[in-house]
Amino acid sequence: MxxxxxxxxxxxxxxxxxxxxxxxxxxxxxxxxxxxxxxxxxxxxxxxxxxxxxxxxxxxxxxxxxxxxxxxxxxxxxxxxxxxxxxxxxxxxxxxxxxxxxxxxxxxxxxxxxxxxxxxxxxxxxxxxxxxxxxxxxxxxxxxxxxxxxxxxxxxxxxxxxxxxxxxxxxxxxxxxxxxxxxxxxxxxxxxxxxxxxxxxxxxxxxxxxxxxxxxxxxxxxxGKLLPSFFITGAETHVGSSFEGLDPNFLAAELTRQISYNPDLCDESLGEIPAPPVSLKQTDLKPSYTVQTALASYVYYNFFIQSWSPKDVLVMLKEQAEIAFTNALRTLQERYRKYCERIGEPSRDLPWKTRVIIYEDMKKMLVEENGEAYVQHMKEFKDKLLLDKSLDTRMFAARVVEEEWNWMKDKSPAIILFYSSLYxxxxxxxxxxxxxxxxxxxxxxxxxxxxxxxxxxxxxxxxxxxxxxxxxxALSDDEEGILAVAENNPGWGTKHYVDYQDIRDINxxxxxxxxxxxxxxxxxxxxxxxxxxxxxxxxxxxxxxxxxx
The missing domain is CATH 3.40.630.10 (Zn peptidases)
Structure with missing residues (x-):
């Protein structure tokens, strides 16, 4: 041979x-x-x-x-x-x-x-x-x-x-x-x-x-590979009054600093360690130029796993997002204080609080608050969104979360964590x-x-x-791990679906x-x-x- x-x-x-x-x-x-x-x-x-x-x-x-x-x-x-x-x-x-x-x-x-x-x-x-x-x-x-x-x-x-x-x-x-x-x-x-x-x-x-x-x-x-994704909302403001709002790009930057290239987020197993997470996209969702800060930003990361489940990763990255959010707010408060000192005006405590939500928790909250009207609206929204062939699964997911956010009663700044692509x-x-x-x-x-x-x-x-x-x-994940993928992908069952049972059947x-x-x-x-x-x-x-x- x-x-x-x-x-x-x-x-x-x-x-x-x-x-x-x-x-x-x-x-x-x-x-x-x-x-x-x-x-x-x-x-x-x-x-x-x-x-x-x-x-x-x-x-x-x-x-x-x-x-x-x-x-x-x-x-x-x-x-x-x-x-x-x-x-x-x-x-x-x-x-x-x-x-x-x-x-x-x-x-x-x-x-x-x-x-x-x-x-x-x-x-x-x-x-x-x-x-x-x-x-x-x-x-x-x-x-x-x-x-x-x-x-x-x-x-x-x-x-x-x-x-x-x-x-x-x-x-x-x-x-x-x-x-x-x-x-x-x-x-x-x-x-x-x-x-x-x-x-x-x-x-x-x-x-x-x-x-x-x-x-x-x-x-x-x-x-294994996951694509953890983050929809980040802020509080809009005119650029001339920047400290009166919260720029979601500022939060996104701190989130990327916290997650990208972080060796603590490498899943060691059987004596081997994969490459750390890295950002694959980071953008705000403004359609064109204005002098208003963005309403929302979107970022996603490549994430390799060897023993962790998709559910493990959600729990882990929620904690990382909370750290990033808190760090960003601390930095913002400090910069605001220094700015006020320089212009000779009094500072105050900025009102923003750390807020990170896993997607399936937000979805449950929206169903409880809005009932069938929300469910039916989102079905119609997704059906219409599917007609836009320019959207890949990742941007489709972002647009779904953006629309769902409009139904939230509490619209204070937040980071929403979900999956937006193939697991x-x-x-x-x-x-x-x-x-x-x-x-x-x-x-x-x-x-x-x-x-x-x-x-x-x-x-x-x-x-x-x-x-x-x-x-x-082949499939090493249990049902709970796969369920975490399905329940936390906004495009699941519409833009994106995988029959993991087929994989389990071959195994x-x-x-x-x-x-x-x-x-x-x-x-x-x-x-x-x-x-x-x-x-x-x-x-x-x-x-x-x-x-x-």
Missing amino acids: LFCREEVLRLTDDLVKVESVVNTTGEIDIAKSLHDLLASFPYFQQNPSHLIMPRTVNDEYERYNVLAFVKGTKEQSDKTVILMGHIDTVGIEDYSHLKDKACFPGELMEALQDELLPELVKEQLHSGEWHFGRGVLDMKSGVASHIYLLKYYSLHPEELAGNLVLLAECDEEVSSQGVLSALKDLKRWREEHHFDYIALINSDFVAPRFEGDENRYIYKGTI SPRIELTGKNEREQNLLNALEQAVEQVQPHYQHPIVTRNFFPYICDMSCV VPAINIGPYGYDAHKKYERMELQYSTEIVPTITNEVIRRLLG
């Missing part, structure tokens, strides 16, 4: 040359291209029902997944391993004048020879051991590795005691619509073919964790049951088998450190064995050829053989 380099590289280039930027028609093109490729294999010509290209469900975009399976004939077994990888990419605008070459690695690498490059990029480009282009690392080379293995076993089903499923999904880069839709196909196949899903191997990219890091990582499970669940792989232990044993033995053939250390870790679709194939142990490289989502995206086209498919194959041999 170590001699698969040329075919995996050719498959990679065939996938890369189809520009498949997420949320564009390129996602249709890549699915059709991959489907046609698999349909050309003799196995799928003889078994056409083993290959499908279903459209995603409840999706505002037209796009498709590709699923295929090979049934082993070595002995009768329902055991099934899923090979998963996404076929969409981020955009190519960052390539600027080289944009027309971004999806053609040969042309791109030739053009890069004439560019002024960072030293490491130039060194790797000239080495001949690295491959450049949009999607080569994230993650079409990983999909190519899976296709290579699927093709091999389609020609040699007698070597499989069980079944091999390929899931090539769309929309990993934005909303995970692909994998969430594919869960229903996987469930249907389980019923029709009695598949027992014992393991899933994802092939998303891996990268150095720090400068000088020589390790190539394999991940057992993945971090990607965390996955822990600890050996807590037989399926997990079998997968962990197979992975350990596979690495031991392959390590002597490769010069750099191959190291396993517990949590894939980026966001990936592994989050959508397959997952690992990530993916290509190695640098600069995913950047213009110098590149993969190391030996590891990505030889070691990745070889380790993956060794795991498959130990599980289905």
Whole structure:
């Protein structure tokens, strides 16, 4: 299997040359291209029902997944391993004048020879051991590795005691619509073919964790991701009388200072620590310029978790918001006092009080205060808001909270805490049951088998450190944790909905064995050829053989 380099590289280039930027028609093109490729294999010509290209469900975009399976004939077994990888990419605008070459690695690498490059990029480009282009690392080379293995076993089903499923999904880069839709196909196949899903191997990219890091990582499970969001109301005033009001942007700034990059908000688990929260958006909601301070501001943060539940995070961030609110008011009072001293006028105690409300508590309060009139109004408001296609789930949620705030009797300044986007669940792989232990044993033995053939250390870790679709194939949260997501997302059931029961129904142990490289989502995206086209498919194959041999 170590001699698969040329075919995996050719498959990679065939996938890369189809520009498949997420949320564009390129996602249709890549699915059709991959489907046609698999349909050309003799196995799928003889078994056409083993290959499908279903459209995603409840999706505002037209796009498709590709699923295929090979049934082993070595002995009768329902055991099934899923090979998963996404076929969409981020955009190519960052390539600027080289944009027309971004999806053609040969042309791109030739053009890069004439560019002024960072030293490491130039060194790797000239080495001949690295491959450049949009999607080569994230993650079409990983999909190519899976296709290579699927093709091999389609020609040699007698070597499989069980079944091999390929899931090539769309929309990993934005909303995970692909994998969430594919869960229903996987469930249907389980019923029709009695598949027992014992393991899933994802092939998303891996990268150095720090400068000088020589390790190539394999991940057992993945971090989870939340998007805690804050609607912040103030008290408007004319800028000439600034201390007579409370600027919500002032509160937002202090909130970001309290939360962003805060290592105390990192969820340590199994000896590993994810990246801290960071702001992804901070804005006020004024539609145009005036000399009045803003009525409200909006900010949201990326938040990684490994053991905490969505409910834990709400409790934690309510406390952080209260600290920020109190600090902001203290600073404001002090600045007001100093200002009054300078202009020779008496100061007074400013009237504002710390006030932080979790969304579901506000919603209950509004129902109690306003009854059916509020409920019906908000239903009609959301239905109308859905017609505005310019609003993503995050801004949709903000507009819903803004409208609900209008119904509050007490409109003194406040911070409302909620979730406004997809919750990607965390996955822990600890050996807590037989399926997990079998997968962990197979992975350990596979690495031991392959390590002597490769010069750099191959190291396993517990949590894939980026966001990936592994989050959508297993669930570590209990019902209370998932309920906290549903009850605290203002767009839940309208603009946004996830059937987490589908994930719980599949609940397959997952690992990530993916290509190695640098600069995913950047213009110098590149993969190391030996590891990505030889070691990745070889380790993956060794795991498959130990599980289905």
